[in-house]
Amino acid sequence: MQKRTGFVSRAAVGAAAALALLAAGCATTTGGDGANGGDASVEKGFKVGLLLPESKTARYEKFDKPYFEQALAELCEKCELSYQNADQETAKQQAQAEAMLTEGIDVLVLDAVDAEAAGKIVKDAKGQGVPVVAYDRLAHGGVDYYVSFDNRKVGEVQGRALIEALEKEGAAGEGQIVMINGSPTDPNAADFKAGAHAVLDGEVEIGAEYDTPDWSPDRAQTQMEQAITSIGADDIVGVYSANDGMAQGVLAALKSAGVDEIPPITGQDAEIHGIQRVISGEQYMTVYKAIRPEAETAAAMAVALATGEDYAGGEDGLTEVESGDGEKVKAVLLDPIAVTEDNVEETVVSDGFYTIEDICTEAYATTDFCTSADDS
Template sequence: MQKRTGMVSRAAVGTAAAFALLAAGCGTTTSGDAEGGTASIEDGFKVGLLLPESKTARYEKFDKPYFEKALAELCEKCELSYQNADQETAKQQAQAEAMLTAGIDVLVLDAVDAESAAKIVKDAKGQGVPVVAYDRLAQGGVDYYVSFDNRKVGEVQGKALVEALEKEGTAGEGEIVMINGSPTDPNAADFKAGAHAILDNEAEIGAEYDTPDWSPDRAQTEMEQAITSIGADDIVGVYAANDGMAQGVVAALKSAGVDELPPVTGQDAEIHGIQRIIAGEQYMTVYKAIRPEAETAATMAVALATGEEYDGGEIGLTEVESGDGEKVQAVLLDPVPVTEENVEETVVSDGFYTIEEICTDAYAATDFCAAANDSK
């Protein structure tokens, strides 16, 4: 359940204003119940950041550096303690315990398992340490949450797949395969629900899998099973919940001797996903502007540590409900679909990737790279 309590605008709007407010020590108002500390920007304080895994390239390459930079701009003397759990729930619990023992003042948590993370949240709050849920909504009563409208992500993917089938004239002619994300990730459930809301009315789903750990290798195995059960010629499209799993899907199709690949979806705008898109091996991905997400998380963390309330800036706050029924004030950012037609207007223009990073030797002959080089 989601209830809008603030004004919605573009993802990146309002972050600089929030920085200015916090740097000046000025509070804002909100209807939320977030707890606040008594640390100060002038003296600095300790911030813990726990990210869930490294199989998805975004966390180490983008989320952590963006968060670190935003925190440094907000609080020059603040100290960041960072750990990645490598998709292990017990490891993340141990990392959180170590950070709490070391005396962090606020915790930013991207949970491996939202339900299991309730213990981390309750332990932190029991020690007076507020918690920001980052990207995944942990249970246990977090203070704030920042992510994307995850059901909308699935809807964007589903709509793109339907559009691709219509373009190719294969809508209604065969079956699609759904390769969903990890069953322990609440975001994956939202992506899946959003995709089903579109695809159930537009396509025949021949096989569907929930993929532990978002594993590309497992996705490849699942796709191989689908090819065996349905037949490669009868698969007209594949819903892959992210780019890593899309890689496994494409590998399975190629291994099965499929020359004309069906449209395949993705998410996260990973560099290899973008390259598959310009090469015609993947139809689309979902670009989630990680910089404003990380900046918002840093702003929330500083506000909580210093006892300032946060109103979500120009994007505004949304009330969401976690898996254990807790109502949480959140900022939800908008996802953007990326196909070959708008690669340059999205990930390139935002500085996510350069043309040189995309157009390596293996992709230099693609129409996209040829056109990009001709325009220089």
């Protein structure tokens, strides 16, 4: 197979430029005041804390943590990473943060289980002179920087893709759709939901809608079973699922109900099983968020904060967002990418996220995507 190398995201270019800038020591020095870091140095090294929220979604352990660790090592060879995963438990994450602060971290990168509850973590850290980068989810409490994707745009991308699928199948204006949204404690989920509604409202009839605690695939399956009972399987023409894990639960419910022609289902995170469902026709699309530049940006922000430098942002610079408790935060928001069967190779494969061999396991070897890959 001839690998295509033309796909390079603007996010990746911007993050690489930011890394090069910091590595060269070209950021503007602000002379940290202790309350916001700035006392550490790359030459001597320092401790960086990384708190990730859960392991049900494959991305965190497989991509976010190793990408962040690699980027930090490139920027600060002598730095030490302290890492914990909260397994979707708010109290556990609080305890992990307290332990890291006790051990003496110099900067904290936090992906909150619960954005509001994480405000205590942020305030505790700031009270000890430890600056905080909000990673992927915007926590309360006055974080210093925030890096994520344009989460409202993620929902818009999903909504547009679902409408596109309905139009292709001639089902636009027919039947009803079901919305399986993300966790109500995740601020990103609210943005995904708002973005999707901005596109879907007035264009489709939403027959049932659920918020899904902990992004649980099992809960999503139960919710989809309830929707099938209340609407009727034959009248469901599409499903908005906020991520790939829940899309798996949605699909299981449809198959259990004896549905042969699976309606288009959305997803997010480009998990390997989500990509495999996309190429087999069991899921219409997923959203690919280039995690490497997100992790690299977070590492660059952390190093800047610890050493008293301004982080200037990547290719497009910094924007400003408002947290749920009204704090203004400087942020980098990366662009999400819709992935359907038509562009799997040009996105997740070309970008090195997965190989053809990863995707085309025995169960999927006879799909059009895999047979075409073998022929090219």
